[in-house]
Amino acid sequence: MCGRYASVASRSELLERFVVEEQNADELRGQDFNVTPTKDNPVVLARLPEAADGDTDPVRELRAFRWGLLPFWAKDIKVGAKILCTSQARLVRVCFHPLTARRV
Structure with a gap:
């Protein structure tokens, strides 16, 4: 879900x-050719x-939603942008050192 896509269709x-x-649309x-989380x-x-x-x-409604990862415990939506960590970053961060100190 950390990828990007293009949204080219008009409203x-x-x-x-x-x-x-029309009345059901935001x-x-x-x-937007660079839609990000x-x-x-x-x-x-x-x-x-x-x-x-029955x-x-x-x-049908057309609404504007925000997409991305947000943990349930987050009190601020800005936390969602910080939770992803690339595999390369894990190798150098101290908090991941016990997990990456030894190769399997």
Whole structure:
């Protein structure tokens, strides 16, 4: 989940492609060719209305969600950007030394 991707569809294209009504859509940023963790990104939700019976179709919404890893114990969302550690960094950090001192 530490990778990046490009979000090239416009808001109107997403509304049309996923059949989302205008009033159920957040305002979104424009195209982003370098979407990284912790950025808000468009997500399509399909939810049943609260007073739905068995034949009701779900209502689709276009919302801006933040993606990335965030531990349940974090009190601040900035912690999520610090929890990933590359394998090379583990070799030089003191806290990982007992785990990397001996090769298997």
